[in-house]
Amino acid sequence: MNNKSKPTLIVLLGPTGVGKTDLSIHIANHFRTEIISCDSRQLFKEMQIGTAVPEEKILRQVPHHFIQSNSIFGSYNVAMFEADVLDKLKSLFAIHPLVLMTGGSMLYIDVVCKGIDDLPDVDSELRATLMERMKMEGIERMRAELKLLDPVYYHEVDLQNPVRIIHALEICYLTGKPFSSQRTRTAKQRNFDIIKIGLNRDRTELYDRINSRVDEMMTTGLEKEARSLYPYRELNTLNTVGYRELFDYFDGNCSLGEAIEKIKANSRKYARKQLTWFRKDPDIHWFHPDQEAEILKLITDYKLQIKD
């Protein structure tokens, strides 16, 4: 660690609804820096209420990047996010020794920190074809095909998970080589330091916050927002908690009350899934959202230690 000029990326993460937003503003102001949002759904400008995008007056306090920056009608994926963020970081680090990234999209965080294998972007027609075949021919046929094209990956993959099987087949077809031969699964080197700060709080308290946030979304107009996106419900991005449950209600499959309960339950489930992922990351320093002073101290101490 002799590179004293290395900039630092602070990663503020935690489950949905834990209270990342307020703290991120404080941290960014304290270090006079900017915020990169790491949220795979707040990226899309059409989805605002249901993804809990912070209100305008909060966003205005600190420059934010990658919030409402894309459209659900375009195509986007983690690999593009990696490239876009690295690009943005390059220009931000030119003026700030420290940049804050905040969000809860687990894979997106990992990709910024560790990178992802260099593979071709998937052609949407090929994906549609394979999905159709999965539906018509069944998962056994697709498994058998994967076994032929990539026996190595066949033995590693979760054979019950159609998404994994389809993606492997896509890469085999697109590159003409087995998917497994192109997976390095090694972390890329970054030319910046990373400090990961995880926020968590008492489970029942977290659930209370999630539940009341859903009620708040409903009073702010989530139903209307979902109604306006209903025609595009087949889009991948709209397969999102808060929207798909309402689409179900629009279809007449359940009452509005049931849909709202389902949104709450699925949001809680998502929070649990996030915690499962974060739990196995040994680099995360865990705090309660109220421990702002301790968090600022951790960052400051870390910066001093590097300068020595």
Added chain:
RNA sequence: GGUGCCAUAGCUCAGUUGGUAGAGCAACGGACUGAAAAUCCGUGUGUCCCUAGUUCGAUUCUUGGUGGCACCA
């Protein structure tokens, strides 16, 4: 007040011809490098309302309570 029905998991309920019980939802855990708020996998967490009795053995049958619901007054 009388009669009838009900009481089993956090919730809604099933079940045991007497051998301490299981579904859905909720909850909990895990996998996951281009769909990731996606996708996939796993786990029953219980004074079977209380009491006394019959019985080798009661959550199940009987007595008496308690609570709830319905009907009749």
